[in-house]
Amino acid sequence: MNARAAVLLALFAGALAVAPLVADRYVLSVLTTVLWFAYLGQAWNVMMGFAGLLSLGHALYVGLGAYVSAALFVHFGIGPWLGLWAAMLAAGAAGAFIGVLGFRFGVRGVHFALLTIAFSEVARISFDHMAWFGGSGGLFIPVAADGGDPLNLRGSPTLFYYVILVLALGALALARLLLHSRLGYRWLAIREDPEAAEAVGVDLFTARIAAVVVSAALTALGGVFQAFYFSSLFPEQVFSMGRSIEIILPAIIGGIGTVFGPVLGAVILTPLGEVLAWALEVSGLDLPGLKQLFYGVALVVIVVYRPDGVWPWLARRLGLGAGDR
Amino acid sequence: MAGNPTLPFQRVPWMSFDYHLNIVASGLLTGLIYGLAALGLSVIFGVVRVVNFAHGEMMVAGMYGAVLLSGLAGLDPVLAAPLVAAVLFVFGWLLQRRLVNRFVERPEHMQFILLLGVATILLNALLLVFGPDSRSVQVPYGFDTVELGPLLLDEVRLRAGAAAIVVAAALFAFFRFSRTGKAIRACADNPLGARVVGLDIDRLYALTFGIGSAVVGIAGTLMVLLVDARPQLAPEYTLLSFIIVIVGGLGSLPGALLGGVLIGVSEALAGFLLTPSLKTLFSYLVLILVLLVRPQGLLGKRS
Amino acid sequence: MGDLLEVHGLTKRFRGLKAVSEVGFAVPQGAIVALIGPNGAGKTTTFNLIAGVFPPDEGEVRLAGRPITGLRPNRICAAGIGRTFQIVRPFAGLTVEQNVVIGALARESRVDAARAQAHAVLERLGLADQAGRMAGSLTLPDRKRLEVARALATRPTLLLLDEVLAGLRPTEVDRMVEVLRDLNRRDGLTILLIEHVMRAVMALSDRVVVLDHGERIAEGTPAEVVADPRVIASYLGSEAF
Numbered sequence: 001m002n003a004r005a006a007v008l009l010a011l012f013a014g015a016l017a018v019a020p021l022v023a024d025r026y027v028l029s030v031l032t033t034v035l036w037f038a039y040l041g042q043a044w045n046v047m048m049g050f051a052g053l054l055s056l057g058h059a060l061y062v063g064l065g066a067y068v069s070a071a072l073f074v075h076f077g078i079g080p081w082l083g084l085w086a087a088m089l090a091a092g093a094a095g096a097f098i099g100v101l102g103f104r105f106g107v108r109g110v111h112f113a114l115l116t117i118a119f120s121e122v123a124r125i126s127f128d129h130m131a132w133f134g135g136s137g138g139l140f141i142p143v144a145a146d147g148g149d150p151l152n153l154r155g156s157p158t159l160f161y162y163v164i165l166v167l168a169l170g171a172l173a174l175a176r177l178l179l180h181s182r183l184g185y186r187w188l189a190i191r192e193d194p195e196a197a198e199a200v201g202v203d204l205f206t207a208r209i210a211a212v213v214v215s216a217a218l219t220a221l222g223g224v225f226q227a228f229y230f231s232s233l234f235p236e237q238v239f240s241m242g243r244s245i246e247i248i249l250p251a252i253i254g255g256i257g258t259v260f261g262p263v264l265g266a267v268i269l270t271p272l273g274e275v276l277a278w279a280l281e282v283s284g285l286d287l288p289g290l291k292q293l294f295y296g297v298a299l300v301v302i303v304v305y306r307p308d309g310v311w312p313w314l315a316r317r318l319g320l321g322a323g324d325r
Numbered sequence: 326m327a328g329n330p331t332l333p334f335q336r337v338p339w340m341s342f343d344y345h346l347n348i349v350a351s352g353l354l355t356g357l358i359y360g361l362a363a364l365g366l367s368v369i370f371g372v373v374r375v376v377n378f379a380h381g382e383m384m385v386a387g388m389y390g391a392v393l394l395s396g397l398a399g400l401d402p403v404l405a406a407p408l409v410a411a412v413l414f415v416f417g418w419l420l421q422r423r424l425v426n427r428f429v430e431r432p433e434h435m436q437f438i439l440l441l442g443v444a445t446i447l448l449n450a451l452l453l454v455f456g457p458d459s460r461s462v463q464v465p466y467g468f469d470t471v472e473l474g475p476l477l478l479d480e481v482r483l484r485a486g487a488a489a490i491v492v493a494a495a496l497f498a499f500f501r502f503s504r505t506g507k508a509i510r511a512c513a514d515n516p517l518g519a520r521v522v523g524l525d526i527d528r529l530y531a532l533t534f535g536i537g538s539a540v541v542g543i544a545g546t547l548m549v550l551l552v553d554a555r556p557q558l559a560p561e562y563t564l565l566s567f568i569i570v571i572v573g574g575l576g577s578l579p580g581a582l583l584g585g586v587l588i589g590v591s592e593a594l595a596g597f598l599l600t601p602s603l604k605t606l607f608s609y610l611v612l613i614l615v616l617l618v619r620p621q622g623l624l625g626k627r628s
Numbered sequence: 629m630g631d632l633l634e635v636h637g638l639t640k641r642f643r644g645l646k647a648v649s650e651v652g653f654a655v656p657q658g659a660i661v662a663l664i665g666p667n668g669a670g671k672t673t674t675f676n677l678i679a680g681v682f683p684p685d686e687g688e689v690r691l692a693g694r695p696i697t698g699l700r701p702n703r704i705c706a707a708g709i710g711r712t713f714q715i716v717r718p719f720a721g722l723t724v725e726q727n728v729v730i731g732a733l734a735r736e737s738r739v740d741a742a743r744a745q746a747h748a749v750l751e752r753l754g755l756a757d758q759a760g761r762m763a764g765s766l767t768l769p770d771r772k773r774l775e776v777a778r779a780l781a782t783r784p785t786l787l788l789l790d791e792v793l794a795g796l797r798p799t800e801v802d803r804m805v806e807v808l809r810d811l812n813r814r815d816g817l818t819i820l821l822i823e824h825v826m827r828a829v830m831a832l833s834d835r836v837v838v839l840d841h842g843e844r845i846a847e848g849t850p851a852e853v854v855a856d857p858r859v860i861a862s863y864l865g866s867e868a869f
Contacts, residue, residue: 192719201734289452296445
């Protein structure tokens with residue numbers, strides 16, 4: 001990262017840090033969503049962007065994180081700061097399980113992606129039938145009557161905003177750190193050419209499992225946030241295929257395998273969606289599906305014209321050097 | 326539903342053998358349509374080497390095509406099938422020519438994402454045009470049943486299944502006997518070799534994508550005899566086709582048909598023996614099992 | 629010193645056809661040995677068997693006396709064998725430096741130390757000024773050198789080179805030969821190479837092993853081998869020398 005990039009990043013982080021002072025409730029909620037998707041995109045990117053493993057079932061890990069932490073809170077009064085460890089453990093274990101099954105049996109590429117979808121669908125249907133998790137009727141976290149209990153992540157939108165800001169920045173830093181670690185180099189090698197990677201001493205199996213576990217555990221943390229931010233969970237929503245796709249969009253649009261890509265993707269996508277929704281409402285064209293239709297068009301346009309994502313292109317334009325640092 | 330512990334394995338009172346046979350038979354007929362849809366996916370994957378993520382959307386488009394033709398012209402879905410097939414053929418042809426073709430050499434995940442975008446556009450276009458509510462077709466034989474030995478089958482299911490067999494047979498014949506079909510097969514086996522001997526690969530790819538789209542469109546028109554058309558069905562059918570193709574073996578045409586029948590029957594049995602909402606779960610478990618034990622599918626070849 | 633690499637009775641069948649049949653030879657410590665033979669003789673298959681790409685159906689491979697037969701490629705690398713691929717496969721989307729750092733990380737757990745080591749290797753192969761370039765954008769000779777650099781960075785005791793001279797211009801061949809000879813003389817690196825460029829084979833190797841139709845048909849000094857009537861026949865029978 002050159003000096004210019006460092007200054008820009010500091011400015012960006014600074015602006016986000018003071019945003020609640022000027023932003024109203026609505027803008028704050030949009031920013032919270034942006035950061036949440038940026039965070040999840042970052043977590044997904046560890047698998048796809050770094051290690052070259054396409055997961056189309058990341059809703060599974062979001063959902064496991066959300067449900068485990070929420071159920072612990074609802075049933076035993078265990079707060080999210082403790083519950084998040086259980087959540088990460090559960091998702092990490094699920095990731096390891098899928099990884100071990102998949103990689104041991106040589107399930108690769110599209111087949112592996114389908115395996116991830118299958119497991120997330122299995123989770124969706126199973127959670128629909130598990131009463132302890134509220135079943136299809138949903139699991140609800142009581143909203144604190146007195147307005148705040150930060151220790152249990154019950155509080156104002158500002159509290160949530162800062163929590164997700166810290167998470168997103170933390171994920172950014174972690175991604176950078178990982179990418180420049182021994183493990184990160186090995187992931188990149190596997191992404192580029194598994195056979196050549198193996199020839200220079202990379203143990204494909206453990207490195208791939210590590211990618212799935214790290215990605216799953218990070219994603220679960222985003223799920224914990226979701227559970228306490230929205231206070232209600234439905235399997236139909238949490239584990240849906242659509243959610244998995246929403247998670248991967250920012251990273252794809254921003255740039256797969258880059259550290260800033262998911263952030264940029266979320267910054268582009270979420271407000272675009274909001275503006276679209278607003279424009280459609282104002283113009284009286286508020287038809288179901290129109291917004292998603294535009295998302296689809298945006299996706300196709302991006303993969304056709306900017307297949308590496310917007311970030312590498314923007315980074316060059318801003319004179320920030322190679323976009324992958 | 327909350328707080329109501331649902332037993333996944335409900336005790337079912339003992340029923341006659343004939344009753345079970347009926348369930349298997351109607352599952353088999355539905356499975357033939359599933360198989361036809363999966364056949365379209367398999368054809369495209371086998372030749373163009375691209376996984377059509379918009380497959381379910383095309384199928385639902387076919388369903389709506391039948392609904393439209395039935396409403397406007399009173400056309401029976403079985404008769405509407407050729408028209409719908411023609412429209413989807415052109416759509417598939419153009420999709421391959423204009424978009425997918427430039428992704429053939431790109432990494433798998435980029436192809437996936439491109440077709441995900443196409444699927445999103447199609448799905449929401451259908452939602453915009455037809456709305457979220459179910460649409461159905463009315464046929465005079467809608468409630469008739471046919472007695473076949475110990476079996477009592479819905480006439481719609483019988484007709485749909487028979488039509489699916491006819492279309493599948495035509496497809497097999499096309500690939501086995503026609504010049505173009507053979508050229509496409511050569512192109513699937515060895516694209517480079519096919520180019521060397523002077524085959525127009527881009528045209529054959531477009532043709533294949535068109536054929537695959539037409540086939541799934543026909544599956545949609547037949548499906549509408551059994552199930553009301555809703556946009557929300559599309560992702561379900563995409564996943565279902567994937568499952569079937571993988572169970573049967575990617576790129577194997579008989580495999581797709583076999584997988585379809587297998588999934589159709591197992592769905593019917595699971596929906597009957599377990600609770601109906603668990604029937605898809607069963608399909609996913611079959612998929613996971615096949616991926617682990619025989620990743621190349623039942624009739625697939627090891628790569 | 630004795631033999632660094634010993635290969636005994638190596639056999640591999642593909643769909644019933646024997647690609648390699650009871651091949652045996654040894655690479656003495658500190659030597660440069662060439663594996664030659666017409667196309668389809670089983671040279672690359674032999675390499676892949678040694679490097680662990682697939683296990684042999686029969687036979688044994690020993691490195692410094694330790695059996696390494698059937699180990700995964702990453703374990704073989706850890707045991708001390710570095711390899712290049714016949715069709716070069718650098719990590720195209722990464723920089724030249726990153727490519728070599730990944731190699732260096734095979735024995736070095738600290739990234740900065742690996743980077744320092746990578747630079748030393750790049751310097752050695754004359755690639756230092758290309759360090760920041762994407763590997764995919766290099767010319768073929770540079771990609772071949774990168775391939776050698778990456779293998780070298782894993783600090784092997786034995787280097788397997790699969791046609792690193794093929795496709796190079798004569799001046800580039802001479803340069804690579806110089807680098808290899810230097811690695812052998814100064815660092816005591818043992819090298820086993822597959823090569824078609826006979827001029828380089830004659831200049832470099834201490835011993836030559838000849839394969840044909842998956843079998844070892846001759847072994848000896850370069851001079852002995854080219855005089856061997858069976859060798860001449862095998863080449864004349866298949867393609868121009």
